Amino acid sequence: MTIREAINKGIPRIRLARWVNPEAYLKIPLSGGVWARLFDSHSERIDIPVGSQQILIVTDTTADYVEYEGPPHDSEAVQRVLG
Numbered sequence: 001m002t003i004r005e006a007i008n009k010g011i012p013r014i015r016l017a018r019w020v021n022p023e024a025y026l027k028i029p030l031s032g033g034v035w036a037r038l039f040d041s042h043s044e045r046i047d048i049p050v051g052s053q054q055i056l057i058v059t060d061t062t063a064d065y066v067e068y069e070g071p072p073h074d075s076e077a078v079q080r081v082l083g
Helices: 003-009 041-046 074-082
Strands: 013-016 025-027 035-039 053-056 065-067
Touching: 003 065, 035 074
Parallel strands: none
Antiparallel strands: 013 025, 013 065, 025 035, 035 053
16 A cells, blocks of 8 residues: 555554564654654664654655554654653
8 A cells, every 4th residue: 555545544554564674664644744753673773763763755655555563662652742
């Protein structure tokens, strides 16, 4: 599915099946916005905080996203509190 299809279906977390980390996902803005956040614990290995990377989604036409069905990363809850 595309990001637009995920938004239309109300799917908040998506990923590409080919990603190395099976727990990595994009948190997409269902209520509007052009930035998704990448949650990938592998980024911590190179000192990039999980959830700090943002992806511009308005230009993404990738059509093979799948719904992420795993648990949300702990840092996602922290970001909700911090805004």
